[in-house]
Structures are given as structure tokens and as C-alpha cells.
Amino acid sequence: MIIVRNLSKTFPPNHRVLQRISFQADEGELVALLGKSGSGKTTFFRCLMLKEKWDEGQYIYDGQDISSVNAWERFQLRKQWAYLEEKPALNLNKSALKNVLSALLFKKSWVRFLTNSVSEDDHMEAMDYLDKVGLLDKAHEKVEKLSGGEKQRVAICKAMIKGARVIYADEPVSGLDPEAASLIMQDLQAICRKEKLLIFCSLHQVELAEKFGSRIWGLSDGKLTVDIAGRRLTHREKELIF
Numbered sequence: 001m002i003i004v005r006n007l008s009k010t011f012p013p014n015h016r017v018l019q020r021i022s023f024q025a026d027e028g029e030l031v032a033l034l035g036k037s038g039s040g041k042t043t044f045f046r047c048l049m050l051k052e053k054w055d056e057g058q059y060i061y062d063g064q065d066i067s068s069v070n071a072w073e074r075f076q077l078r079k080q081w082a083y084l085e086e087k088p089a090l091n092l093n094k095s096a097l098k099n100v101l102s103a104l105l106f107k108k109s110w111v112r113f114l115t116n117s118v119s120e121d122d123h124m125e126a127m128d129y130l131d132k133v134g135l136l137d138k139a140h141e142k143v144e145k146l147s148g149g150e151k152q153r154v155a156i157c158k159a160m161i162k163g164a165r166v167i168y169a170d171e172p173v174s175g176l177d178p179e180a181a182s183l184i185m186q187d188l189q190a191i192c193r194k195e196k197l198l199i200f201c202s203l204h205q206v207e208l209a210e211k212f213g214s215r216i217w218g219l220s221d222g223k224l225t226v227d228i229a230g231r232r233l234t235h236r237e238k239e240l241i242f
């Protein structure tokens, strides 16, 4: 699904953040990305989401070389990707349900877009996703009243209803207590398996990467120093990352 060869990124004047990163990742994989603070995890995601330009390297998505796509194709590609942040960008004054439905903005027909109307199907689909993440009873609750973990689950529902095929989750469980963090990781693992998504998830907690990652990557000094199937990391592997 994604093939990257020798991707490098330098911030001016000469801060090299990513150095010749190469990998292939496919649908159904949950890639847990570990790395020290400042190791380049966010920059890496931003490059893959075309929010940041890279200096050199080849990036192929679904067989298509990204360097050759035009602005319209980029726009279409971006619709297939979702970004989950530590603090999800939600409208706090609106209900969980309305926040989820807002992700349909670009999927709606023009008539429904202009009249801002929601079809019965959209409504049911949004409720289904909220149900899947255990938020059905909070569907009509204002987001400002939800906990950090619940807000993150609303953001996951937004990604799902948008029809995202790739999710970039940038430290989605930072700031959550261990139980809430584990629930979010369980949700990501479940949708990854069921919907055959490709999920990249940057984490600071090694244990979560070991428990939920189908694959574990380590980023250090701008290089992918570890790329293994999900399992307990050895001492040596941890040293290569931290």
C-alpha cells in the first residue's frame, strides 16, 4: 500500500531530521512508532501526509508515485488519510454525534452540503461507529463534557466515517491514564483488523507498542533503527531506539 525509498528531510539551515527512510507497509498493519522526543516522528507523519515537503526520496501510495500527482489528485488522496492528534481537533460546543457527522462534509452531495442536511443513513452510520467505541450513550453529549479518552474515541469515529484507509495517530494516548490509553489502543487495533486499515501510531510507551503493534519501528537520529514484528523488544533493540 505504501512504499517509501530513501526519504530524507532537512529543516533549514541544516537540521537533518529524517535520513534515507525506507519501508513497505500494507493494509491491516498497526505500526507502532517509537522514538525519543524530537526524533522526528511528527515530521515523518507530516511528510507521509503531504503536509511537509521532503528533500529526496520516493513515495509510492497504492502504486502511484506521489511526486507525479497533481493538486486535485493530492486532494483526493488526502481524503483517504486521517490524522489523530494528542488533543483531537473537535468542536467542543457540539455533540459527539455532530462532530462525527462533520467529517462527512466532503463526502456529502452538493445539495446536502449546501443545506447542511444529514441523511438517515449518515446518522445511522455515525451512531454505529459511536456504538463500536462504546460511546452510544454519549452521542448527544457535548464534547466539552467528555473525558480525554472519550474525545479521542470521537476522533477515531470521525476518521472511520470519513472512510480513511490510513490513519496517522500522533501520540494519541499521551496524557491519558493507563486504562484509557489501553482502551484507545484496543479500538485502534480492532478497526485496523476489521476494516483492514493501515495505522501508524507514534507512542512513548514501549509496553503499548509491544502489546498492540503488529509491527514496531524505532526512529533514532533520523533513521529507522528497528523494524520488527510486534513482540517484546530486546535490550539491544531498546538501546537502538532510546
Ligand SMILES: Nc1ncnc2c1ncn2[C@@H]1O[C@H](COP(=O)(O)OP(=O)(O)OP(=O)(O)O)[C@@H](O)[C@H]1O
Pocket (backbone or CB within 6 Å): 011, 012, 015, 017, 035, 036, 037, 038, 039, 040, 041, 042, 043, 044
Ligand atoms: N517546522 C520546523 N522547522 C524547524 N525545525 C523543526 C520543525 N518541525 C520540527 N522541527 C525539528 O525537527 C525535530 C523533530 O521534530 P518532531 O516534532 O518531528 O519530533 P517528534 O519525534 O515528533 O517529537 P515529540 O515526541 O516530542 O513530539 C525537532 O528537533 C524539531 O525541533
